[in-house]
Amino acid sequence: MKTEADLLPLSPQAARAVGRLRPARKIGRQIIVILAPFVLYGLFLLYNGVNPWELYVSMVRSAFGDWFGFGETLIKATPILLTGLAAALPARAGLINVGGEGQLAIGALFATMAAVWLLDALPAAAGIPLMLVAGALGGALWAGVTALLKVAGRINETIASLLLNYVAVFLVGYFVHGPLKDPHSFNWPFSPEIARQLRLPVFDGTRLHIGFLLAIAFAVLVWLVLAKTGTGFRIRVLGGNRIAAERAGIRVSLIYAGVLLAAGALAGIAGMIEIAGIEGRLRPTTGATYGYLGFLAAWMAWNHPLRLLLTSFLLGMIAVAGNELEIGSGLPSSSVHMLMALVLFFLMGGARGRKA
Amino acid sequence: MIADILTGALRSGTSVMLASQGELISERAGVINLGTEGCMLAGALGGFATTVWTGNPWLGALAGGLCGMLLSLIHACLVLDRGANQLASGLTLMFFGIGVTAFLGRSFVSEQIVGFNPVPIPVLSDIPVLGEVLFNHDPLTYLSMLLVPALWFVLFRTRIGIILRAAGEREEVLFACGVNPRLVRYAAVLAGGFLAGIGGAQLSVAYTHSWVENMTAGRGVVAVAMVIFAAWRPFRAMLGAYLFGAAQALQLTVQQQGLPISPYFLFMAPYVLTLAALLIVERRKRSSVPEGLSRVFAADADG
Numbered sequence: 137m138k139t140e141a142d143l144l145p146l147s148p149q150a151a152r153a154v155g156r157l158r159p160a161r162k163i164g165r166q167i168i169v170i171l172a173p174f175v176l177y178g179l180f181l182l183y184n185g186v187n188p189w190e191l192y193v194s195m196v197r198s199a200f201g202d203w204f205g206f207g208e209t210l211i212k213a214t215p216i217l218l219t220g221l222a223a224a225l226p227a228r229a230g231l232i233n234v235g236g237e238g239q240l241a242i243g244a245l246f247a248t249m250a251a252v253w254l255l256d257a258l259p260a261a262a263g264i265p266l267m268l269v270a271g272a273l274g275g276a277l278w279a280g281v282t283a284l285l286k287v288a289g290r291i292n293e294t295i296a297s298l299l300l301n302y303v304a305v306f307l308v309g310y311f312v313h314g315p316l317k318d319p320h321s322f323n324w325p326f327s328p329e330i331a332r333q334l335r336l337p338v339f340d341g342t343r344l345h346i347g348f349l350l351a352i353a354f355a356v357l358v359w360l361v362l363a364k365t366g367t368g369f370r371i372r373v374l375g376g377n378r379i380a381a382e383r384a385g386i387r388v389s390l391i392y393a394g395v396l397l398a399a400g401a402l403a404g405i406a407g408m409i410e411i412a413g414i415e416g417r418l419r420p421t422t423g424a425t426y427g428y429l430g431f432l433a434a435w436m437a438w439n440h441p442l443r444l445l446l447t448s449f450l451l452g453m454i455a456v457a458g459n460e461l462e463i464g465s466g467l468p469s470s471s472v473h474m475l476m477a478l479v480l481f482f483l484m485g486g487a488r489g490r491k492a
Numbered sequence: 493m494i495a496d497i498l499t500g501a502l503r504s505g506t507s508v509m510l511a512s513q514g515e516l517i518s519e520r521a522g523v524i525n526l527g528t529e530g531c532m533l534a535g536a537l538g539g540f541a542t543t544v545w546t547g548n549p550w551l552g553a554l555a556g557g558l559c560g561m562l563l564s565l566i567h568a569c570l571v572l573d574r575g576a577n578q579l580a581s582g583l584t585l586m587f588f589g590i591g592v593t594a595f596l597g598r599s600f601v602s603e604q605i606v607g608f609n610p611v612p613i614p615v616l617s618d619i620p621v622l623g624e625v626l627f628n629h630d631p632l633t634y635l636s637m638l639l640v641p642a643l644w645f646v647l648f649r650t651r652i653g654i655i656l657r658a659a660g661e662r663e664e665v666l667f668a669c670g671v672n673p674r675l676v677r678y679a680a681v682l683a684g685g686f687l688a689g690i691g692g693a694q695l696s697v698a699y700t701h702s703w704v705e706n707m708t709a710g711r712g713v714v715a716v717a718m719v720i721f722a723a724w725r726p727f728r729a730m731l732g733a734y735l736f737g738a739a740q741a742l743q744l745t746v747q748q749q750g751l752p753i754s755p756y757f758l759f760m761a762p763y764v765l766t767l768a769a770l771l772i773v774e775r776r777k778r779s780s781v782p783e784g785l786s787r788v789f790a791a792d793a794d795g
């Protein structure tokens with residue numbers, strides 16, 4: 137690799153000095169990129185009468201201090217990981233799927249419908265897997281609309297999936313206000329609770345359910361498929377150069393449809409896990425913003441399924457801090473979105489060295 | 493009833509129309525800004541807050557535009573100076589806009605303003621049907637109608653327009669002419685943010701006269717879609733935005749008539765209609781994408 141020292145006519149001593157300086161400057165820049173958003177957000181909190189130091193300490197403490205807090209972080213990270221995979225997998229084929237939000241919602245809708253209407257009396261061993269399949273089916277169906285529009289209608293998938301998110305939210309709204317409304321809800325818009333045996337098993341002393349193991353397993357699976365199989369190779373070739381892929385006889389439409397359907401299924405499973413693991417019933421806001429967080433986690437992880445484990449955990453931690461903020465200091469939990477956005481802005485701004 | 497829907501189409505489509513004209517400028521220069529949604533929200537809150545403080549809706553509209561511009565400055569910096577991925581940056585901006593406005597807007601939720609009100613144009617508004625549809629609106633709507641032909645003229649009949657479009661098609665040409673394409677793009681993105689902000693302000697100061705968290709509900713995204721639907725042409729973008737507005741108006745009319753259709757299907761209608769519109773256009777014709785922009789879509793999504 138050529139450095140400035142190779143190109144500029146410098147004395148050997150100066151060249152060595154430059155060589156020593158560069159890694160130090162690089163690390164310095166990384167530190168600034170990581171710390172700056174927290175400092176900025178801290179100033180913002182100070183202005184609003186909240187002690188930022190206390191918040192950050194309690195954020196770390198609630199994430200790592202005890203098993204309950206660690207579990208809460210993993211609970212938040214689970215859907216982010218799955219919707220992150222839903223963004224990362226198509227991204228490797230050169231598609232930008234921002235429809236995780238809607239795919240998750242429809243997955244949750246299908247899983248709830250299956251649980252309430254069909255699987256009510258089944259034992260856990262049969263009911264939970266079937267509910268998972270229903271969720272995956274719902275998500276895949278919703279992504280299938282995007283895939284159809286992309287492959288047959290040649291509509292850009294970014295716009296299509298983004299618009300379908302809004303349609304999905306209204307569809308869920310229709311069902312929880314209408315056919316799927318709990319008759320005993322005193323007119324609140326939510327579905328009946330799913331049967332007790334259909335809830336995911338929970339670890340003692342936490343709210344953490346086994347869904348997060350499932351999510352990690354899917355991340356490893358997606359990595360294996362991408363890195364070790366012929367299909368994964370074809371996906372990566374297509375993502376690298378579409379024209380080369382066409383010339384090599386790769387069936388582009390088939391792969392586009394395939395990755396989108398798989399992505400939808402993953403996001404749909406995230407929706408099912410939200411229902412069976414956390415909420416127990418469908419609400420109009422079930423899983424809201426996880427789809428977007430997943431996209432951003434995938435982007436931060438350079439669409440690598442295993443790095444996504446780390447970034448979704450980080451975003452999960454910040455999301456937990458949002459709850460902390462709301463309970464502890466009365467600020468709306470959405471204000472933590474600002475911190476998330478700031479982190480991402482600085483990452484983007486600092487990313488140039490790494491071939492953006 | 494049809495006159496009602498058409499009037500409503502203009503009334504509720506104007507915010508989308510302003511934002512889509514702004515996005516059109518930005519995309520013609522080669523930068524897609526998915527953060528238009530965030531810019532609109534910033535404009536809606538900025539415009540509303542300023543109107544509450546000063547009581548002057550004109551200052552509100554101006555402040556709304558400036559707020560939108562400020563937010564789009566972040567996008568411009570990241571994309572043009574730091575080489576960030578346009579779609580990721582735009583999406584983050586949308587997120588940022590939702591978070592910031594939800595937070596700062598808390599105390600404005602219950603505020604009330606006078607804002608802009610419909611000003612019927614004398615004589616013209618007396619024309620049956622047409623007068624009511626076209627000439628009985630708030631001042632921002634009139635201005636936005638004038639904006640479209642003005643933008644068309646600037647884009648296709650002036651030197652500035654050629655420079656702007658060259659930035660989106662072939663930046664080498666601009667280099668050869670001694671114009672800095674990055675400056676052109678900066679200006680285009682900021683102009684886009686300004687118009688999106690005014691669009692947002694129209695929504696809160698002239699249309700609903702209130703501020704609600706996340707009140708744009710995807711209008712910014714629709715505006716981006718409308719630009720593609722419009723094949724990057726101002727008049728078609730206007731048509732698309734009014735189509736969206738008509739679907740919104742239809743929803744109100746159906747509710748007033750008490751027809752037995754679930755409101756949720758009507759809420760969906762504008763978004764589905766937007767998709768259908770895209771589908772029709774894409775079938776008809778390709779390759780009207782500004783060349784620089786097609787690189788954004790085709791680029792390796794890793795970046």
